[in-house]
Structures are given as structure tokens and as C-alpha cells.
Amino acid sequence: MADPLLDIRNLKIEATVYPPGEKPQDITIVHGVSVSVEKGKVLGLIGESGAGKSTIGLSAMAYGRGGVRITGGEVMVNGRDILKIGAGGLRKLRGHEVTYVAQSAAASFNPAKKLMEQVIETTLRHGLASRDEAEKRAVMLFGKLGLPNPETFGDRYPHQVSGGQLQRAMTAMALCPKPDLVIFDEPTTALDVTTQIDVLAAIKEAIQDTGVAALYITHDLAVVAQVADHIMVLRHGKKVEYGDTRQIIEAPRQDYTRALVSVRSIEHEEKQPTADPVLRVENVTARYRGTAFDVLKNISVELHPGQTLAVVGESGSGKSTLARAITGLLPPSRGRITFAGRELSAEQTARSRDDLRELQMIYQMADTAMNPRHTVGTIIGRPLEFYFGLKGEEKRKRVQELLDEIEMGKGFLDRYPAELSGGQKQRVCIARSLAAKPKMIICDEVTSALDPLVADGILKLLLDLQKIENVAYLFITHDLATVRAIADSIAVMYRGEVVRYGPKSDVLAPPFDAYTDLLLSSVPEMKLGWLEEVIAGRRMESAGN
């Protein structure tokens, strides 16, 4: 067997943390992990946030982000230990032998420079090619990555192309200097599913054509299964399991891997509507102040008590705007909203206290949805005090009951949000909305900022609470797996319109309209060869047309 291209041996990485009011402490982020990648192969690194996957990925360039230090082990690239080659050696290595594709292309490009300038910059800087050659190669890569008009694409500025195109442009940037190894750090996580599949296919094809080796970092096992030859599962900075992709997907050995593979397999029986709808949205049209463009066009949906209506769509489809229209933060220009048999006034400030109480909302980012200077007790207790006038011991008791309901138990009352994990924060937000005894809760992407296993826990909790409290959910999401798990009825939104609406079984059954079909077929499935199947299927279709 040939020597591996990248061979990380027994890597140890530490960082210094500064807990408030205490002395700085050194903590170990990566505990002696060994990783190796052969020429032309793709290794997937997978794990939840904090697993150390990005940190390990960046160590392949001997780089530590945010004060992180590599304190032990060896990182061999092309047979030499790059931890010992000094700053000058690293400068030659980075952007030449090893390149990097970041998660957020939008934040990584310089908005003031044209794309071509940035794509060929490293190639020129390393003196690997003349400007003409580099531009030619970039155009070739643009074409290979399926970018429109590859000849002129480089003349545009970053804000003139879409997010998916920008991500592909960054991949071209990484491939331009003909590297031996590319590190992909969550390259498709920030994209819509319909865009993700194109970028994924482009990346995969580019990897195969150029014969480059790659480290592919992601938290989504279904995604990595499409591109990787081998997969390493990481948790808490330690290796959990390593194997080839087929073995990891089809016969995982560790419990943790099994949990990752079977994630989002919540079974949810669709419920039939029993009573009059709690929410009725009729022909609602809305636009933002000072614009002449309707972000919501003639929306009509209904939600029955104790049921879940999932509103699905990609970013910009108007699904969050629908929530703002219902809550009254963006008064609709036309249409009516009826809630619990009463017509809601369009302006939030004109609504009665009961209207406000019975219509609650949970946000995507639990971090910003809770005042960082309030304790959990204050956060959950305030609606009790505000709506029901509970005080003192009575309030404390009720808060504790709510904490029990969200499975958090004792000892959280006096904690601040910063002292909670991501999943716990979202649970506290759920408890805060439950405290108001609502008839309906709007859940705006409540699980999309969470790791898959944690998100699963939140979804289960929401379903359990729905049974107990008979509360209705308007569930906004872009994730169809979540929809399958939780919805009773579904509204698919596209460019401000509801393109498909009905009970879950109808919406998810053929025949599909074009957009729903695209959306459904773009959701990564946990099986090998899924990507090829879908892409081949789409090519057949377009050839047939």
C-alpha cells in the first residue's frame, strides 16, 4: 500500500477557556485522534457540534482557529510532518498542497473584488501559473462545477451570484492551484436542500475528475454518505467509529453511530381534523413597508386544534413572513386572520391580552430569544406573572412544573441561558410559550440550529406536549424529514405562494407538482448511490422534455 497523502497520528489539540469569575483553564478538544487519507480518496468526518471535526480538519493545514493549539501528535502531509516546517514551509503548503472550502461562502468572499480575482489569487501568489493559464483553469473549473456562463462568471461580484453558486466558486478557488488535498468544512450546510443537491453533485464530480483527495466535514450523515469513501464518526474529540461508507451506513457497530443513522425516524400518525379550526388564514397578502413587492400572495391555510400544520419552503419563500403576518408584526395589506373564532386585528398592538396569550411563538435561535441577563426562573415565570398574576411561591412551583414537563428537572431555576446547552435553551423557550397556556404555538425553524440527535429530542417533546396540552403548532421549516416526523397537514410555499396544501398523506403522495417534486427528491437519503440516482433521474427527465 502506498503511503497515505495525509496521515494524522495521535493528534492532541487544546484550547484555553475563560470561565467568568475563574482562572483560565486549558481544556483538551481533541484527544489523540488518528486520521489518514490516501491519494484520490474522500474521508468524511462527522459528528455533532463540539465534536472537534472542524478542528481536526484545519489541523491538516497545521492551523488552529481562535486560540486553539496543537499540543501533540504528528500531521504528515506527503510524507513530512507539517507541524515542524515553520511559518515559511506552511505558507508554501497552504493554498497549494492543501486548500480549504469554508461553510459560509457569502462571508468568506471579499465583496469588493470580482470573483475571478479571488479564485485565482492563491494560484498566482504561489507562482503556480501565469495569469492566463490560471484564468483558463478557473473557467474550466467553473464549467465543470456547472456554473452558468463559465466564460464570464468570473467577472461578477460575490453579491451578484446566488449562495449555491458562490459555494461552487469557492470550490473552484480551492481546486485551482491543483492541490493534493481539499478540506470541505460543511460546504452545503447553509444551503437550501434544492441547492445543496446541485452543489453536492458538482463537488463530487470535481473531486472525481481532478483526482484530488478530500476531507469532507459535516454533521449530516446522509450527505457525507454520498461523497465519501470512508467515514470517521467523532464525538467529544474522540474517534467513535471508522469504516468504509457502506459499513457505517448499513452495519454501524457503535450505539452512537446507530443513533445517527436512524435519526429522524420518528413515526407520527396523521390526525383527522376533529373540531373547527383554531386558526384560519384567508387570502392574506402582505408586503414590507416601503417596498412594492408582495412577499405573501393570497395565502389561505387552516389549522385545527391539537394538530400541526407544517409550512415548508426554501429561504425567501415567505414562510417566516407568514408567521409575522399571523402574529401581527407585519400587518397584512389584504385578507383576514381568524383565531379561536375571533377575527384578529391586523396590528399586534391592537390585540387583546387573550389573543396575545393564546398565540405563542418559539424562535429558531434560542440564544437570542432569551434575555441573557434573566434567569430561567424569570424567563419562564414572566408569562405566568404577566397573564395569570402568579407571584412568589406559587409562581416558583408552576415554573418547576413546567421545567418537569420539558424534562429538565431541578436545579435550573437560577441558571442563566449562557449556562445551558443548545437543546436545553430551546426547551426553556418551549416552556416559556407553554406557560401562557396557548391554543397555538408558531414554531419558526425551532430545530434547524440544533444537532440531529438533539433536534430529535425536541421534536419528540413537542409531540408529547401536543398530546397533553392539545396545543396546535404552525411549524415552519425547510427540512422535509422534520415535516414527515411532526406534521398533520402541510403547506408548501414557493415565492410567497402556497403551491401545495392539504393533509400530509395527500401532499406527500404523487402526483406531484414540479416544485414539490424537486423539493422532495432533494432531501438526502441515508443510502449509497442516492445522489447518482436523483441526478440521473433528473437528466433523463430533461432529456425527455
Added chain:
Amino acid sequence: MKLTLAATIGICLTAAFVLSAIFAPWIAPYPLDAAVGGVWEQPSAQYWLGTDTIGRDILSRLIYGGRITIFVALAASVLAFSLGSFFGFLAAVRGGMVDSILSRIVDLMMAIPSLIVALVVLSVLPLNLTVLILVMGVLDSTRVFRLSRAVAMDIAVMDYVEAAKLRGEGQAWVIFREILPNALSPLVAEFGLRFIFAVLFISTLSFLGLGVQPPLADWGGMVKENKDGLIYGRSAALMPAAAIAALAISVNLVADWVLSRTTSLKGGRGG
């Protein structure tokens, strides 16, 4: 957050100034306005910092003067912060017309140099401590308004403020319970700086004769009384000047420390 050396020095000096101001009658070796020695005596064992233009003990006058200076500056700063931050938060939360009107009023006030406004206003109004504090406080509140409006703007768009509005909370809760606790750190740091500016401002006014009036003593006034001594090589005028500088620097050290604590809090969030 650890106390740095600079912060420790700042806190000690500031505390010394404040304590000597509070306990002035017990600490000062001589009464405020008794002529106890010769004119412009040099520092000696009897008069530690010498005597002034009519033979009063400078150390005693410094201690009593510190009382007035610190009290007036503190009262003016507190007034400036109460006014400025309340209206600043209100402008940020309400937005629209309320914000426009308040901001234009403040712009108008800031367009004229505050020293000139103060001189004009004080030459018309009766000269006493209350008027002085009111004038200084109102003038300074424009600066605080702009800072607190900017800070509150960032906070007002957070989801938790929206959540409070959706709950139906009133303006008072949003301002005092949601925004104020999160805006406190930068405001506290700013308070330190504003307090120093107030000290300098009252000293300037007194030096120009429109501030604290005799027989009360304050540091700026003392510089004025003794400035002629400089011509004869007497150090009397330098003593109150040094006191102003020392207070300014020590409060600044504390303010810097609070400010660095604020930034480390911001960086530490989510980590």
C-alpha cells in the same frame, strides 16, 4: 474578571478622593476659609501644601473643594444618565416619529458648543449649585442619549425583545427589564468618562467665574484664585490642578477596566 494593577491603583485613588470628600471636616487640618498663615507660603510641616493668595491652608481647601467638585460632577452625571439613557432607550424602542423628534432636538443642542451654551445660560440664571447641576446634566445628557440609543438599537432587534412585545409587555418592562440590563456595562464605562468630563467642565466654569461661587471652594475656582502666584514662582495654583488630573486619571483607570470587562463579556458569549 481579575483586577489588573492599573485598575487596583485607580480604585484605591478614587476611593481616597471620595472618602476624603465625605469626611472633609474631620480630615482637614484647618477650616475652609480661615486665613491661618502668610500669603503664598511654601509647603512646610505646618502647611503641607502651602498657603494661598490670602493665607488660607491649601490642603484644607483642596479637601473641602474636592467635596464640592465631586458632588457637583456626580450629581450632574447622574442627571445626565437618567435623562439621556431613558430618552435614548425610548427613541430606540419606539423608533419612527418619536426617534426623529428626540434625535433632532439632541442634534440641535449638540450643534452649539456646550461651554458657550453653559456660559450664556449661567449668566442669565441665578448662580447656585442646583442651577449649575441642572445645566451641566442637561447638556451632558445629549452625549449619553446618543450612546444609549445606539446600544439599545442593537438590543431592540433581538428576538427576546420581540418576544416581550408579542407577550404584550408595556414600554416600561421592555426598557427597564429587557434592554437596560444588557446595556448596563457599556453605560457604566461611559459613566466613568462622563464623570471626568463633568469634573473638568465644572472646573472650567469655576475658573471662568461662572461655576461654584465663593465662599465655597472648588478646584477650578482655586486655580483661578491662585493663578497670579505662578508669576512669582509659587506652586499654589498647581496643587488643585494636580488634584483634577489625579482624579481624572484614577477614575479613567477604573472606567477602562469596566470597559474591558464588557468586551470580554461580549466575546465570551456562547463560548
